[in-house]
Amino acid sequence: MTAPPRQPGPYGDPKNPYGLPPAQDGRTQQYGQQPRAFGQQYGQPAPGPSVTCPYCLNTIDWQDFGTVPLIRETTEGPEVLTRALGESDERWRHRTLGAKRQCRGDGEPHYLPADYGELEPLIIGIVGASAAGKTHLLTSMIAQLERRRAMLAGELTFRPLDGRLRQRFYEDRVRPFLEHRRVLARTARSDRPEFAYGLRVASAHTGRSHAVVFFDVAGEHFVGHEYEATPFMSLVDGLIYVADGSGLRSGDRWNPWPPEPGFAAAIAQLTDAPSRGPVPAVIVVAKSDVLDGVADDETVTRWIGRQDETRLADLRTAKLESREAFQFLRRRGAELWLEPFQPGSPVTLHFASASGVPQLPDRELGAFPDDGFGPKRVLRPLLSLFSMTGLVPAIEMEEPPGPPPPPLYY
Ligand SMILES: Nc1nc2c(ncn2[C@@H]2O[C@H](COP(=O)(O)OP(=O)(O)OP(=O)(O)O)[C@@H](O)[C@H]2O)c(=O)[nH]1
Numbered sequence: 001m002t003a004p005p006r007q008p009g010p011y012g013d014p015k016n017p018y019g020l021p022p023a024q025d026g027r028t029q030q031y032g033q034q035p036r037a038f039g040q041q042y043g044q045p046a047p048g049p050s051v052t053c054p055y056c057l058n059t060i061d062w063q064d065f066g067t068v069p070l071i072r073e074t075t076e077g078p079e080v081l082t083r084a085l086g087e088s089d090e091r092w093r094h095r096t097l098g099a100k101r102q103c104r105g106d107g108e109p110h111y112l113p114a115d116y117g118e119l120e121p122l123i124i125g126i127v128g129a130s131a132a133g134k135t136h137l138l139t140s141m142i143a144q145l146e147r148r149r150a151m152l153a154g155e156l157t158f159r160p161l162d163g164r165l166r167q168r169f170y171e172d173r174v175r176p177f178l179e180h181r182r183v184l185a186r187t188a189r190s191d192r193p194e195f196a197y198g199l200r201v202a203s204a205h206t207g208r209s210h211a212v213v214f215f216d217v218a219g220e221h222f223v224g225h226e227y228e229a230t231p232f233m234s235l236v237d238g239l240i241y242v243a244d245g246s247g248l249r250s251g252d253r254w255n256p257w258p259p260e261p262g263f264a265a266a267i268a269q270l271t272d273a274p275s276r277g278p279v280p281a282v283i284v285v286a287k288s289d290v291l292d293g294v295a296d297d298e299t300v301t302r303w304i305g306r307q308d309e310t311r312l313a314d315l316r317t318a319k320l321e322s323r324e325a326f327q328f329l330r331r332r333g334a335e336l337w338l339e340p341f342q343p344g345s346p347v348t349l350h351f352a353s354a355s356g357v358p359q360l361p362d363r364e365l366g367a368f369p370d371d372g373f374g375p376k377r378v379l380r381p382l383l384s385l386f387s388m389t390g391l392v393p394a395i396e397m398e399e400p401p402g403p404p405p406p407p408l409y410y
C-alpha cells in the first residue's frame with residue numbers, strides 16, 4: 001500500500017503548513033507543572049502529528065489527510081477537499097473556511113474543527129445528575145466569559161473554535177436563556193457526545209494556542225454509569241462537578257437526605273486510570289439562588305451576593321469559599337457532593353446561580369421571571385479551573401483560618 005497523501009493544513013504555508021517540526025504530544029500540561037517556555041512565538045500553534053480524537057479516543061495522525069480528510073458539508077453530503085496543484089493560498093483558504101476534519105477511528109464518521117490538531121487541547125467535562133443545572137450553568141459561563149473578555153486581556157485572547165458551533169450555541173442556548181429568559185430543554189441522550197462549545201485560546205502564561213472545549217451530556221449517562229457514552233472522561237483536563245443546590249431544601253426546611261449528585265461514575269472513571277494523575281476540578285453548588293436568604297444558615301447568603309469575579313485576583317478568596325462551602329455541605333448532610341476532594345486533587349468549591357432566580361411556578365410557561373434574573377458568580381469556577389489547569393497564572397489564595405477539615409473517606 002502506498003502511503004496516504006499529505007496535504008497542507010488549511011491555514012498553513014503549503015511547503016511547511018505547521019511552521020515548526022512536530023514536537024508535542026498534543027496534551028495539555030498538568031496542574032503543578034511549569035508552564036512551557038516562552039521561547040515559542042506567542043500564539044504559535046503547537047504542532048503535533050499524533051492527536052487523540054476526543055470523540056472516539058483513537059490516535060490519529062493529524063498530518064495524514066488521507067485518513068483524516070478535510071471535509072466540507074454540502075447539500076449532497078460531505079465533500080473531501082483537496083488542494084489543486086498551483087491553487088493560490090487565497091483560494092485554498094477561502095474554500096476551506098468552515099471545513100472540518102473527518103475521523104473514522106471507530107468506523108462511524110465524525111467531525112472535528114479543522115485546526116483542532118494544531119492546537120493544544122484543554123478538555124473540560126461537566127458532570128452531574130439529571131436536572132442539576134449543568135446546561136444553564138455552562139451557557140451562562142460561556143456567555144459571561146465572552147462578554148467579560150476584557151478582564152482577561154493580557155492573559156488570554158480567544159475566539160470561537162468553530163463558527164457554526166458558536167452560532168448554534170448562541171441560537172439554541174444563550175439567546176433563549178439569557179436574552180429571553182426561557183428555560184432550556186434538558187440535554188438529549190447521545191451515543192456520541194460532541195463539543196457543546198469550543199474556544200481557540202492564546203494564553204500568555206503558556207505561550208501557546210489551545211483548543212478549550214466543553215462536553216455537556218445528559219446527566220442520565222453519569223447516573224446510569226454509562227461509561228460508553230462519556231469517552232471524553234478518559235481525556236479530560238478539567239472537570240466542573242455540578243450539584244443541585246435546591247436539593248438541599250425541601251419546602252421551607254433543610255432536606256435531611258440530599259440527593260446523590262451523580263458524581264460516582266465520573267470519579268470511578270478517573271480513579272480507574274490513576275496514571276493520569278489528579279485532574280483539576282471545581283464543584284459548583286448550582287441554583288444557589290434558592291439558598292440565598294435562608295434564615296438559619298447564612299453561608300450562601302454571604303457569598304452569593306459578592307461581586308468577586310471582575311478580575312483574576314478575585315480568586316484569592318477561592319480557598320476561603322471552598323472551606324466554608326465544604327463545611328456547609330457537610331453540615332447539610334451532602335457529603336457525597338464533596339467526593340471529588342481526593343488527596344492531592346486541586347479542587348475548589350463555589351456557590352453560583354445561572355439564572356439568579358427559580359423559574360416561574362407555572363412550568364408550562366418555561367420561563368424565568370424578569371425580577372432578579374441574571375447569572376451570579378458563574379465565571380468564578382471557570383476562572384479557578386483555568387488557573388488550576390495552568391491556562392492563566394495560579395493566584396496566591398488566602399489560607400482559611402483554623403485547621404483544614406478532616407478528610408471524608410480516607
Ligand atoms: N433556581 C434555579 N433553577 C435553575 C437554575 N439553573 C437551572 N435551573 C432549573 O433546573 C432545571 C434543569 O436545568 P438544566 O441546566 O437543564 O439541567 P442539566 O443538569 O443540564 O440536566 P440534564 O441535561 O437532564 O442532565 C431547569 O429546567 C431550571 O428550571 C438556577 O440557576 N437557579
Ligand SMILES: [Mg+2]
Nearest residue numbers: 134135186187
Ligand atoms: Mg443538560
Ligand SMILES: [Zn+2]
Nearest residue numbers: 053056103105
Ligand atoms: Zn475519532
